[in-house]
Amino acid sequence: MKQFLDLEDIPDVQKLIEEAISLKKDPFEYEHLGKHKTIGMLFFNSSLRTRLSTQKAAQNLGMKTIVMNINSEGWALEFEDGSIMNTNTAEHIKEAAAVVSQFVDIIAVRAFPGLTDKEKDGQEQILKSFRKYASVPVVNMESATAHPLQALTDAITITEFQQKKRPKVVLSWAPHPKALPHAVPNSFTKMMQLIDVDFVITHPKGYELDPKITKESKIEYDQEEALKDADFVYSKNWSSYKNYGKVENTDPNWMMTLEKLGEARFMHCLPVRRNVVVADKVLDSEQSIVIQQANNRTSAAQVVLKRILENN
Amino acid sequence: MKQFLDLEDIPDVQKLIEEAISLKKDPFEYEHLGKHKTIGMLFFNSSLRTRLSTQKAAQNLGMKTIVMNINSEGWALEFEDGSIMNTNTAEHIKEAAAVVSQFVDIIAVRAFPGLTDKEKDGQEQILKSFRKYASVPVVNMESATAHPLQALTDAITITEFQQKKRPKVVLSWAPHPKALPHAVPNSFTKMMQLIDVDFVITHPKGYELDPKITKESKIEYDQEEALKDADFVYSKNWSSYKNYGKVENTDPNWMMTLEKLGEARFMHCLPVRRNVVVADKVLDSEQSIVIQQANNRTSAAQVVLKRILENN
Amino acid sequence: MKQFLDLEDIPDVQKLIEEAISLKKDPFEYEHLGKHKTIGMLFFNSSLRTRLSTQKAAQNLGMKTIVMNINSEGWALEFEDGSIMNTNTAEHIKEAAAVVSQFVDIIAVRAFPGLTDKEKDGQEQILKSFRKYASVPVVNMESATAHPLQALTDAITITEFQQKKRPKVVLSWAPHPKALPHAVPNSFTKMMQLIDVDFVITHPKGYELDPKITKESKIEYDQEEALKDADFVYSKNWSSYKNYGKVENTDPNWMMTLEKLGEARFMHCLPVRRNVVVADKVLDSEQSIVIQQANNRTSAAQVVLKRILENN
Incomplete structure (x- = not known):
């Protein structure tokens, strides 16, 4: 791979998932690849998992x-x-990206959307500017509209835990007090379209994601109906896309509970607000695989960095 | 050792002190122990010595x-x-500690008390939550009520500088404009109870530390009397424990001076407010060993991390 | 070298420049020098290039x-x-510098001026205090009045790009909305006095730099006259030195343009405000060498750290 801005940069999703899983056997097997190489991780926003797992993945390599x-x-x-530039900004991305490229071998960037201007967020200005002006590969650590490292993590996790050839996977909207970005549900939806699963999205009316993302994916407004016979349930809040960036619904009935979950495995990208997005009883049950899922953040970052270092 | 939350986690204080001192001869002797191991240092509060010395200690290993x-x-x-969780907090420690445990091999945490709720601070919620939910060893880099890495440092320093078998050590309260935690005097007191010293605490009436900490340790309210024939004087401010977290006394007569110090060595954990806690003349004299004491922060952290890596 | 506080610490400027350039052939050739050595980089102010290039240089070593x-x-x-110390400050530099010296082998410091008190800024209190109380070599990553790593970078860049034995170099003041320090123009001027160039400074009347810095260097108030036949033009804003720290002139006619630049190469230390200090057309032209210049920050830092590690 020459970059990892979005899932389209993966030439072979299924092979990459398998490679990520196989890396776990000996995380240090490819330690020679990164000799004398440096990753520069640039954060415009908060991060726990991405910050730590990407550092760990790079160090493993x-x-x-x-x-x-x-x-x-x-x-x-x-x-x-x-x-x-006579007001607040002191440096143009043209210089910043070109300069940083000379000090590091890979640039990883995290930059959330403003959630006030749909068109502007959709342009992915920060990520794309880095790509345009950097002379080294750029990795997306969550941008305005995409979180492909998380989606790769999710696919690895489903692959590890699936017990049938074509599991049913449900992305279930959840309430949240704050307006959250669409990056995670966007990338998860795109990834589910790439792997062999029976995928359903459920959310209140009005909470439709960008139709250019959801495409032919099934949307079922009745949560109970959507969750029927699910193998994996991925709870996640996002703010309205239509009424861009607004919190229009905080109905606690959309919170995930053990009753609703049935026999399914529970997934979430974390951080998660307990008893708002999902009940304690779900997270504290054996059905929750959120911790194992988070662990796969290292595997996802490591396989992406490995491919970039190998340039294949 | 399996963890280092407090001094009770040390199975053999005297042996650990000697081991720490012996590590100084060749700080890199055990560099192989940490190969492919990562420490995650999580700070909820400011730090200079702890931040740098723990990094240095880990890198030495x-x-x-x-x-x-x-x-x-x-x-x-x-x-x-x-x-x-529908207000300010975004992630529960249950997830955070479990997730971070997957990216690092040891978690070190610094989290000061609020100093407004004695019972809550005494519960050591942050440190104990990490211990409860982390799956890797946890190291205390100063918690609400304890700073065992500092106390180990102090014992190493006294051992190095003592000129008689059973030196007299005085913990002498000092004035300070801000309300400070009890972590350092608590852990120092506990450590002095573990090693072979003649230990006296002196402070104004009303500034008694937690009696569950001081136990049988001698308290002498007359500072001059307490300091008589001292070999080591450890100045330190703490806020009232009885009238919890309050600054009840700022009497400058409790400041340490050369006259009061006599022939003793002067110790302090640093940072120290000059001419408030202690006079310039003391810190700038040969009797002050605060710099050598601070240097031992590396030795203390290194011996603790070494034992945890060795799991013995 | 035993320290790098200012250009006076370089015993042999020409040789150091050549050594820096030769390091580029194999940046890892001296990787053994830094084994078991640590640099502590202390920032009192923002930094992009200095932060990243100094880390990269140290890691290369x-x-x-x-x-x-x-x-x-x-x-x-x-x-x-x-x-x-009974108000805001919690630790004296005497302790801080001495303590940090025990955890690292080199201390690098960045501390900008307040720009309100000329005499105080001129005393270089922070940098000189570190030098005074540290027991390890100190490196200046930009202080109140000097940025010698940048000046060394600039000399390396001019050496690499010069096409005649004694090129004409012009330092041309530029407008800027905020009051900026004198560190970069000071150190650039001092460096130009040390290497074989025809050096001219141009700026509006009243913007004279410290005469103890400019010495015999030529000052030409007519920008057009100054720029005539220039080989290198270094644009840079600084606030008034006479009317200390004030922005007295924001005349956009002092902005660098392609027309003014003529055949010269364009230099700037970055960050640079586009279309205020310099026109887009200059920065986006082949004549701009600001990116190559920034790349030399690594070479400058690396040769300085190498010399300090070698202690020669």
């Missing part, structure tokens, strides 16, 4: 890691072409 | 280090069982 | 890196001798 919180440690970046 | 400021870089953590 | 944001992660430091 023998890479050095440099982590930077752009907003608090660096300079406010400008992304608009042709702007007269 | 060949470990990789991942450092994270939880509040500014991660998610606000929830510690209450059963809470409905 | 096999060193471990520990990075710390003093203000947000550590304790507020006191720099005044004899002060009674």
Whole structure:
């Protein structure tokens, strides 16, 4: 791979999933690949799993890691072409991306959406600017509209836990007090379209994701109907896409419970708000695989970095 | 050792002190122990010595280090069982500790007390939650009520500098403009009860530490009397324990001076407020061993991490 | 070298420049030098290039890196001798520098000026206090009045790109909305006095730099006249030195344009405000060498750290 901006950058999803799983046997097998290589991890937003798992993955591959919180440690970046920079921004992404490319071998970026301007968020200005002006491969650690490392993690996890050839996977919207991005449900939906599963999305009316993402994926507004015979249930909140970035519904009936879950495995990208998105009893049950899922963040990051280092 | 939450986790204090001192001869002798191992250092509060010395200690042992400021870089953590997380906290410690355990081999945590609720601080909720939900060893880098790495450092320093078999050690309260935690005096007192010293605590009336900590240790309210023939004087401020977290006394007569110090060595955990806690003349004299004491922070951290890596 | 506080610490500028350039052929050739050595990088201010390039340089030399944001992660430091520390500062530089020296082998410091008190900034209190109280070599990552790593970078870049024996180099003041320090123009001027170039400074009247810095260097108030036949043009804003720290002029006619640049190469230390300091057309042209210049930050830092590690 030459970059990892989104799932389209994966040439062979099924093979990549298998390779990620096989890396777990000996995480240090490819430690030679990263000798004298450095990853620069640039954060515009908070991170726990992504921050730690990507560092761990890079270190497993023998890479050095440099982590930077752009907003608090660096300079406010400008992304608009042709702007007269006489106000708040101190450095243009053209220089920043080109310069950082000379100090590191891979640039990883996390930059959330503003959730106020649908069109602007959809343009993925920060991620795409890094790609455009960086001279080294760029990895998406969650952007305005996509979180492909999480989606790869999710596919690895489903592959490890599935007990039938074509499991039923349900993405079930959940309530949340704050407006959350669409990156995780977007990338999860795209990934489910790429692997062999029976995929259903359920959410309140009005909470439809971008139709360019959901495409032909089944949407079932009746949560109970959607969850029937599910093998994996992925709970996740997102804010309205139509009424962009708004919290229109906080109906606690959409919270996931053991009763609703049935025999399914429970998944979530974390962090998760207990007893809002999902009941304690689910998370504390054997059916929850959120911890194993989070563990696969390392495997996903490691297989992506490995492929980039190998340039294949 | 399987963890280092408090001094009770040390099976053999005297042997550990000697081992720490012997590590100084060749700090890299055990570099093989940490190969492919990572320590995750999680900070809820400021740190200079602990941050740097623990990184240095881990690197001496060949470990990789991942450092994270939880509040500014991660998610606000929830510690209450059963809470409905619909306000400020975004992730429960149950998930956070379990997840981080999968990315690192040892978790080290620094979390100060709020100093407003004695009972809550005494429960050591943050440290104990990490211990409860982490699947890897947890190291205390200063918690609400204990700073055992500092106390081990202090014992190493006294052992190195003592000139008689049973030196007299005085913990002498000092004034300070802000309310400070009890972690350092608590752990120092407990350590002095474990090694062969003549130990006296002196402070204004009303500044008694938790009696479950001080136990049979001698308390002498007359500072001059307490300091008589001292070999080591450890100055330290703490806020009132009885009138919990309050600054009840700022009497500058409790500041340590050369006159009061006599022939004793001067110790402090640092950072120290000059000419408030202790006079310049003391810190700038040959009798002050605060710099050598701080240097032992590396030795203390290193011997603890070594024992945990060896699991003995 | 025993330290790198300013350009005076370089015993042999020309040789150091050549050595820096030769390091590029195999950046890892001296990886053995830094084995078991650690650099502690202490930031009082924002940084992108310095932060990343110094880490990269240290890692190229096999060193471990520990990075710390003093203000947000550590304790507020006191720099005044004899002060009674009963207000905001929690730790004196005497202790901080001495203690940090025990955990790392080289201390690198970045500390900008306040730009309100000319005399105080001129005393370089933070940098000089570290030098005074540290027991290991100190490296200046930009101080109140000097940025010698940048100046060394600039000399390396001019050496690489010069096409005649004695090129004409122009330091051309540029407008900027905020009051900026004098560190970069100061150190650039001093460096140009040390290498074989025809050096001219141009700026509006009243923007004279410290005459103890500019010495005999030519000052030409007519920008057009100054730029005539230039081989290298270095644009840079600085606030008034006479009317200390004030923005007295924001005349956009001082912005660098392609027309003004003529056949010269364009240089800037970055970050740079586009279309305020310099026009897009300059930065986006082949004549701009700011990215190559920034790349030399690694070479400059690496040759300095190498010399310090070699102690020669």
